[in-house]
Amino acid sequence: MAEPVHVEVVRSGLQTTIQDGGRPGYLSRGIPPAGPQDYRSFALASVLVGNPLPPPPLTPGDPGLAGLEMLATGPTLKFDGPAVIALTGGHVDATLDREPVPTWTAVAVEAGATLRVGKVGPGMRAYLAVAGGIDVLPYLGSRATYVRGGQGGLEGRALRKGDRLPIGPASDAVAPGRSVAEAARRRLDERPWTVRVVPGPQDHLFTERGLETFFTAEWQLSPTSDRMGFRFLGPALELRERPEYLVRDAGSGPADIVDDIIPIGGIQVPGGIEPIAMGVENPTAGGYAKIGTVISTDLGVLGQIRPMDPVRFEAVTVDEAQQTARDELAAIAEAP
Amino acid sequence: MIYDEPIYRPLGDCMLGVEFGDEANLELSFKVLELERLVREAKITGIVETVVSLRELALVLDRTKTTNAKVQEALDRVIAELGEVKTLPSRRWLLPCWYDDPWSSELAARYGVENNLEIVARENGLTKEQVVERHTSGEFWVVCVGFTPGCYFSAPLDPAMHMAAPKWKTPRDYTPARCLALAGFSTGAYPVASPGGYQLLGRLAVNIYEPHPRNAAFPPDGVLLRAGDRIRYRAVDALEYDRIWTEVEAGRYEYDVVTEDFDVAGYVREFGRTSATGGGVS
Numbered sequence: 001m002a003e004p005v006h007v008e009v010v011r012s013g014l015q016t017t018i019q020d021g022g023r024p025g026y027l028s029r030g031i032p033p034a035g036p037q038d039y040r041s042f043a044l045a046s047v048l049v050g051n052p053l054p055p056p057p058l059t060p061g062d063p064g065l066a067g068l069e070m071l072a073t074g075p076t077l078k079f080d081g082p083a084v085i086a087l088t089g090g091h092v093d094a095t096l097d098r099e100p101v102p103t104w105t106a107v108a109v110e111a112g113a114t115l116r117v118g119k120v121g122p123g124m125r126a127y128l129a130v131a132g133g134i135d136v137l138p139y140l141g142s143r144a145t146y147v148r149g150g151q152g153g154l155e156g157r158a159l160r161k162g163d164r165l166p167i168g169p170a171s172d173a174v175a176p177g178r179s180v181a182e183a184a185r186r187r188l189d190e191r192p193w194t195v196r197v198v199p200g201p202q203d204h205l206f207t208e209r210g211l212e213t214f215f216t217a218e219w220q221l222s223p224t225s226d227r228m229g230f231r232f233l234g235p236a237l238e239l240r241e242r243p244e245y246l247v248r249d250a251g252s253g254p255a256d257i258v259d260d261i262i263p264i265g266g267i268q269v270p271g272g273i274e275p276i277a278m279g280v281e282n283p284t285a286g287g288y289a290k291i292g293t294v295i296s297t298d299l300g301v302l303g304q305i306r307p308m309d310p311v312r313f314e315a316v317t318v319d320e321a322q323q324t325a326r327d328e329l330a331a332i333a334e335a336p
Numbered sequence: 337m338i339y340d341e342p343i344y345r346p347l348g349d350c351m352l353g354v355e356f357g358d359e360a361n362l363e364l365s366f367k368v369l370e371l372e373r374l375v376r377e378a379k380i381t382g383i384v385e386t387v388v389s390l391r392e393l394a395l396v397l398d399r400t401k402t403t404n405a406k407v408q409e410a411l412d413r414v415i416a417e418l419g420e421v422k423t424l425p426s427r428r429w430l431l432p433c434w435y436d437d438p439w440s441s442e443l444a445a446r447y448g449v450e451n452n453l454e455i456v457a458r459e460n461g462l463t464k465e466q467v468v469e470r471h472t473s474g475e476f477w478v479v480c481v482g483f484t485p486g487c488y489f490s491a492p493l494d495p496a497m498h499m500a501a502p503k504w505k506t507p508r509d510y511t512p513a514r515c516l517a518l519a520g521f522s523t524g525a526y527p528v529a530s531p532g533g534y535q536l537l538g539r540l541a542v543n544i545y546e547p548h549p550r551n552a553a554f555p556p557d558g559v560l561l562r563a564g565d566r567i568r569y570r571a572v573d574a575l576e577y578d579r580i581w582t583e584v585e586a587g588r589y590e591y592d593v594v595t596e597d598f599d600v601a602g603y604v605r606e607f608g609r610t611s612a613t614g615g616g617v618s
Contacts, residue, residue, distance in 0.1 A: 024384070024385065024396070025384075025385055026485075026557055027385060027387045027394075027396065027482070028385070028386065028387045028388065028481060028482070028562075028563070029481060029482075029485060029486070029557045029559040030481055030482040030483055030484050030485045030486055030487050030527075030559065031485045031557065031559075057350065058350045058351075058384075058385075058396050059384070059398055059400070060384050060385075060398070140556065140557055148484075149484065149485055149547075150528075150547070151485075151547060198346050198348050198349065199346075200345050200346045200347070201345035201346065201347055201353050201355070202345075243337075245337070245359055246358065246359070249359050249360040249520070249521065250360070250520065251502070251503070251520060252502075257358065258358060258359060258360045258390060258391055259389060259390065259480065259483075259489055259522070260353070260355075260389040260390075260391060260392050260394075261347070261351075261353065261387050261388075261389050261392060261394040261482070263347035263348050263350060263351045263394070264348075264350065265348045265350075266347065266348070283482075283483050283484060284387070284482035284483060284484075285389055285480055285482035285483045285489070286483060287520075293346070293347055293348030293349075293351075294348065295348055295349050296348065296349050296350050296399075318346045318348075318349055318404045319403065319404070319405075321348065321349035322349045322399045322403055322404070324349075325349055325399050325400075326399065326400060329400065
């Protein structure tokens, strides 16, 4: 068998991680799914290069093939053999041997070429898919990197200069030049960003005023945000008085509850200030009231907001959120 | 409180919660675990994963195959079958712990706070020795595995063992792996070195998390404990800690574990509707 094509990491970028569809099924062990924070962008990159459509967050099944999630500043990569790639997600002005590379398009890479991804923006996370996928050893069925837990990907960590990544065999469906229609791409120009939220599970612990403040205020993403949690700066949210037994059982803080499950997208509000929306590396349980849950399709929006960008939260019903998720999957399937 | 009827709580579009109450009461945990068992047996279309906390069963839904309304309809039928919980599958673990260990003492000193065992003792009107005696006098019930991989929350089954303590005012940015700690009503241990705010009681001589398991006691995911397990802690001294840890590192430590159903009905007869916080019936 021929030696696989390798990609050498010449520059690592700020935080470049190997991701596939993720590692669902281990929430009861405290293990979050990981995978791409912006599923839509990652999935579109994958199908552009002829890789299988990865499953959306928390959906069981084959996680598909692995690509890269690139935070803020992307890597420089040298290919020792031919490949087909696609760049999606946050905008990048990438070059291939100093020639501009179109984004949202399948691009052929010649043996020996160097891809320089550079700065990401607008948006915060760019995605790179390679036909055949990055073929590192799966951990618990997935190649996704859980950065904070040190699992998956390459040694459970972000890529470093000098890493060599083997590329798997490409499918016959590879077709350089194919691209994603404008309408199906991740929108990056909206200000304030809109993040849709299903209220609950503890919206009842907030006052009417607290809820209204949450859904009307203009928030800003705090710089202390990552794939575990996205923290928002803005007004304090008023909580209801708690009965004495909750003070005894859960603690004296106004948002303290007896620990329960935190879903991905769950928005904790410790002490009633600085809501934290959980990302794809969420802590799976915790003891602060959650005012709502970011819907699964908008986990990707979270992943594209830059620190201090303005953000609004919009309330939607579960039915609307589930319909949105189904519509998005259909749109991704027919995009390229 | 314990609700008359369980309440459905939306957890976004991927998950749905069924909550039996909002207080720290082990009776809620028993119901949650029994409901989890029944839900798994019922094989409801579109439920792809179940997760428990002390007071809630959370379900991961495949939103391409089902809706919340359909799942709730199926769950209503399962909940209607949920009678008095008689027994639950369980395992009894005996975990060795070096209480008042040097790492915990040094950590407290480095952060300029009092020895945590002293804090727990004062909060509960006990001496340090009495805290250890009480903490090793019976079994803890694992109510939830989560937060981070392998982390767990547990409460003593015997209300006489109840102790409580506040969290650190400012969480520390480092805790050694395997530190055993208490805050609120809950005892847990840090699976790996991590930030934390619980009061440190001691350090386990054994792993509760091995991401690449060397010991046969661990499943492939490396997480030792499950909700519904019982843990009894055994105080060991420096020499025994060292001997056990050497075996653990070599991957040949034999965990002291017995698989044995838990007699929930008998427990409830003996202790009634007991709050995990020792606060009694609500």
